[in-house]
Amino acid sequence: MTIPLQAAKPFANEPFVDFGIEENRKAMEAAIAKVKAELGREYPLRIGGRQVMTEDKIVSVNPGDLGEIVGLVSKADRALAEEAMQAALRTFESWKKVPAAERAQYLFKAAELMRKRKHDFSATMILEAGKNYAEADADTAEAIDFMEFYGREMIRLSRINETLPLTKAAGEDNRLEYIPLGVGIVIPPWNFPLAICVGMTTAAIVAGNTVLLKPASATPVVAHKFALLMEEAGLPPGVINFIPGSGAEVGDYLTSHPKTRFVSFTGSKEVGLHISRLAAETAPGQIWIKRLVAEMGGKDGIVVDETADLDAAAQAIVVSAFGYQGQKCSAGSRAFIVESVYDEVVAKVVERTKRLAVGLPEKNFSVGPVIDRSAYEKILGYIEIGKTEGKLLAGGGAAPGNGYYIEPTVFADVPGKARIMQEEIFGPVLAIGKAKDWREAIDLYNDTEFGLTGSFFSTDEDRIAEASDIMHCGNLYVNRKCTGALVGAHPFGGFNMSGTDSKAGGRDYLLLFTQAKAISRKK
Numbered sequence: 001m002t003i004p005l006q007a008a009k010p011f012a013n014e015p016f017v018d019f020g021i022e023e024n025r026k027a028m029e030a031a032i033a034k035v036k037a038e039l040g041r042e043y044p045l046r047i048g049g050r051q052v053m054t055e056d057k058i059v060s061v062n063p064g065d066l067g068e069i070v071g072l073v074s075k076a077d078r079a080l081a082e083e084a085m086q087a088a089l090r091t092f093e094s095w096k097k098v099p100a101a102e103r104a105q106y107l108f109k110a111a112e113l114m115r116k117r118k119h120d121f122s123a124t125m126i127l128e129a130g131k132n133y134a135e136a137d138a139d140t141a142e143a144i145d146f147m148e149f150y151g152r153e154m155i156r157l158s159r160i161n162e163t164l165p166l167t168k169a170a171g172e173d174n175r176l177e178y179i180p181l182g183v184g185i186v187i188p189p190w191n192f193p194l195a196i197c198v199g200m201t202t203a204a205i206v207a208g209n210t211v212l213l214k215p216a217s218a219t220p221v222v223a224h225k226f227a228l229l230m231e232e233a234g235l236p237p238g239v240i241n242f243i244p245g246s247g248a249e250v251g252d253y254l255t256s257h258p259k260t261r262f263v264s265f266t267g268s269k270e271v272g273l274h275i276s277r278l279a280a281e282t283a284p285g286q287i288w289i290k291r292l293v294a295e296m297g298g299k300d301g302i303v304v305d306e307t308a309d310l311d312a313a314a315q316a317i318v319v320s321a322f323g324y325q326g327q328k329c330s331a332g333s334r335a336f337i338v339e340s341v342y343d344e345v346v347a348k349v350v351e352r353t354k355r356l357a358v359g360l361p362e363k364n365f366s367v368g369p370v371i372d373r374s375a376y377e378k379i380l381g382y383i384e385i386g387k388t389e390g391k392l393l394a395g396g397g398a399a400p401g402n403g404y405y406i407e408p409t410v411f412a413d414v415p416g417k418a419r420i421m422q423e424e425i426f427g428p429v430l431a432i433g434k435a436k437d438w439r440e441a442i443d444l445y446n447d448t449e450f451g452l453t454g455s456f457f458s459t460d461e462d463r464i465a466e467a468s469d470i471m472h473c474g475n476l477y478v479n480r481k482c483t484g485a486l487v488g489a490h491p492f493g494g495f496n497m498s499g500t501d502s503k504a505g506g507r508d509y510l511l512l513f514t515q516a517k518a519i520s521r522k523k
Helices: 022-036 078-095 100-116 118-128 133-158 195-206 220-232 247-255 269-280 310-326 339-354 373-389 438-446 461-470 509-513
Strands: 041-043 045-047 050-052 057-061 069-074 172-180 183-187 210-213 240-242 260-266 291-295 300-304 332-338 391-394 409-412 429-435 453-457 475-478 514-522
Touching: 022 118, 022 133, 041 220, 045 078, 045 220, 057 220, 069 118, 069 220, 078 183, 078 210, 078 240, 078 247, 100 118, 100 133, 100 195, 100 220, 118 133, 118 220, 133 195, 133 509, 172 509, 183 195, 183 247, 195 210, 195 220, 195 260, 195 509, 220 240, 247 260, 247 269, 260 269, 260 509, 269 291, 291 509, 300 310, 300 438, 310 332, 310 339, 310 429, 310 453, 332 339, 332 438, 339 391, 339 409, 339 429, 373 409, 373 429, 429 438, 438 461, 453 461, 461 475, 509 514
Parallel strands: 041 069, 183 210, 183 260, 210 240, 260 291, 300 332, 300 453, 332 429, 409 429, 453 475
Antiparallel strands: 045 050, 045 240, 057 069, 172 514, 391 409
């Protein structure tokens, strides 16, 4: 399908919906009811132009109400993964020749369609991922942002010789082209099952690659709806091949495949390092070094000095720690506060934490469930460890409900080397430590193998300048929460074990899915 080119308007972030307005709240409730009417539906694989139903299914369960099956999603095996690889290889030969501006139009069309059905996508995440209204809406808005932003970025890169011409060489015409890599494997996470899935996938395809999309097993239904949306936008069959499946079977097979050109992954450190090892091995017939784009998590924190606005700092700590139940790689699971204001800030954090209500996401409670039983048991295990490492001030156990509910939990007086200070818990658990001064607080913050996000609260400009230099993270925020990166405004990605510092939503991100070719012609 060829769609008419439209001018790329200046990029602007998709606005968030205000659910304090009754009309908006009722619209979301109607969307939830619509998605509930589809519960238990079966979803196929999408390979080339073929829909494939398999006997083996991934069962997607509502983590907030374990009696609800959101969907039954067909599950690929190695044979189907190989079929998808061959479909992607065939399609790449034609897709790579499509002009960049035309490829971008598919993203703009899909963004337009998603904008019209924003609540439907958000409602799916409310039921499948356990997000409340605001978290789900922000996820959908970010997905739209990624498509709009990356479409414009690909157009910009295709015109690089006009905007950033090469140095003139006597007697030659010279130009630079960014050409696609080939077939890539896209492995998105469950915690941003639409935004990150959309961002990773559309960045790769708008650059001219074809992909095998293996969504997270906890949230395959919303990923399928995205794949279907891209088909509706006219994307040729085989550009995106939707193949949910086991990481150990399908994921490892495709990562090791000689025809895989790149792997784009977002998830845990452990899985990311496993993928890195597999991708580094050269398979028989492989003629390139596979490229890995990885975002692998964090142990993020907030530093508060004695000059800070303490109410704003406490609020940011709570929002950063407990937004989406702490299930964000950017979540502020640690806080380091200077001793002169320590007790005051801790009291404010505890008071705000105890106000958080836990319950069904579809009823828009502040705190919902964690994603599955494995996460539930792991987090409760860390809470028990925390009881031996710090002073429990709020929460401390499971919360009632027919789902994976855990109380927002706060530990104070936690040493910097404690396990709950060092290990990524990925749940509603906050560890607070005391520092003698702001520099020691930063030292404590930096004492981690991760380096994704951080916040520094202060009103002292000299301290802010120094903190900006020495806090070692990919995304540092001053006097605000450490979550909520906006596409285009906060290119997102971290240092050390947080990944390859691939800046999603930034102006160099698409370069990771291209290779630069310089062409010189003698006059």
